[in-house]
Amino acid sequence: MAISLSMDSSATTATFPTDRVTDGLSATEIELRGCFVLGLGGNAAQYRLFLDGLGSHLRAYLRRRLPRAQADVEDILQETLLAVHNARHTYRDDQPLTAWVHAIARYKLMDFFRAHSRREALHEPFEDDGSLFVDSDVEPADARRDVGRLLEALPDRHRLPIVFVKLQGLSVAEAAQRCGISESAVKVGVHRGLKALAARIRGGV
Amino acid sequence: MKTNDFIGMLANQTPSVDRRAPARRFALALLLGLVAAMLLMAAGLGLRPDLTQVVHLPMFWLRLTLPVGIASAAMWLTLRLSRPGVRIGARWAGLAAPVVVAWAGMAVVLARASTDSRVALVLGHTWRVCPILIALLSMPAFAAMLWAVRGMAPVRPRVTGAAVGLLAGATATVAYCLHCPEMSPAFWSTWYLLGMTIPATVGALIGPRVLRW
Structure with missing residues (x-):
């Protein structure tokens, strides 16, 4: 935490501390920041390096923060990267990149919590600034958006039961109530829908 | 979509960024807001007729320092709040300084006044309309500044909304000072502040919805 505290206080100083190059954490900060600043100047290759590096760190950060929602990590990661990209003009040169990125990641994470109101996840503390660049997770995973696209092709009577029962984890009775159909219709919908999905995936659609 | 492809897509959008664009946007919003408030005041309320004489009075300028001081502090806060990860900390006190000075002035004036004239000093002649007129005049500046902040990335939308409103x-x-006939610190330390609080409250209420990104 001593490191993260020092990162915090440097947010208010006019010059970026260069005496911590030996520090593992600050080395990432300096490396990513270098790529980012060049990227802001129009260097697409450096910008790509920055996004790749940031993506790995963010993935590890989000996986730690969302132990019960690993499937959402890739979605939130992409959303956060997009937010970083869209807000890149708001970065101040005299500010540590860690503090800037962390504030954005936290904002997007809170947004996700609000939208999903996962109460158990809200108990996770996300006050520790500096931990963002501690781990790196380069293993990419597919976002759930692809499933969403496949599901869109299904008719509602198949799609909604799958969304409620298989993705959101509701009971058959709850799903039946939400869809306004009988429980057996929900079961049939899940069954036929999954079958249709499997056929689509095999067919390479 | 795979995150790698997604990153490739982002990196392919020529990421050259105009670093001065935010400053220009804020300057434009501030100017628009001030000019619009001046025009509204001149057209709807009128400059005070004795303006050419009162500009020679120190109290006229002293009175102007209250809104100018608060505007400077609020501008500074708004600029910082619209960027992620920029801290404010103890410098919130910058906002309190003009208020403390104004209230000290009010205390001196009221202490030296006779007991029966105190209420009259605070209420003046226009206390009923003053805060409402200020709130009305603030609307163009409010809209312009919200537009400027929406181009940024405020991570604390409620506080940012309040700063924008203030x-x-x-x-x-500032514009209203050119119309307002009241000169007593007891009056303007009360009602001007109340007038500024109205848009600030509105900003805190609508901030989370309007400043979402």
Whole structure:
């Protein structure tokens, strides 16, 4: 935490501390920041390096923060990267990149919590600034958006039961109530829908 | 979509960024807000007829320092709040300084006044309309500044909304000073502040919805 505290206080100083190059954490900060600043100047290759590096760190950060929602990590990661990209003009040169990125990641994470109101996840503390660049997770995973696209092709009577029962984890009775159909219709919908999905995936659609 | 492809897509959008664009946007919003408040004041309320004489009085300028001081502090706060990860900390006190000075002035004036004239000093002749007129004059500045902040990335939308509202209120009060006939610190330390608080409250209420990104 001593490191993260020092990162915090440097947010208010006019010059970026260069005496911590030996520090593992600050080395990432300096490396990513270098790529980012060049990227802001129009260097697409450096910008790509920055996004790749940031993506790995963010993935590890989000996986730690969302132990019960690993499937959402890739979605939130992409959303956060997009937010970083869209807000890149708001970065101040005299500010540590860690503090800037962390504030954005936290904002997007809170947004996700609000939208999903996962109460158990809200108990996770996300006050520790500096931990963002501690781990790196380069293993990419597919976002759930692809499933969403496949599901869109299904008719509602198949799609909604799958969304409620298989993705959101509701009971058959709850799903039946939400869809306004009988429980057996929900079961049939899940069954036929999954079958249709499997056929689509095999067919390479 | 795979995150790698997604990153490739982002990196392919020529990422050259104009670093001065935010400053220009804020300057434009501030100017628009002030000019609009001045025009509204001149057209709807009129400059005070003795303006050419009162500009020679120190109290006229002293009165103007209250909204100008609050506008400066609120502008500074708004600029910082609209960027992620920029801390404010103890410098919130910058906002309190003009208020403390104004209230000290009010205390001196009221202490030296006779007991029966105190209420009259505070209420003046226009206390009923003053805060409402300030709130009305602040509307263009409010809209312009919200537009400027929406181009940024405020991570604390409620506080940012309040700062934007306060800035708009203070801008409007600068314009209102050219109309307002009241000169007593007891009056303007009360009602000008109340007038600025109205848009600030509105900003805190609508901030989370309007400043989402």
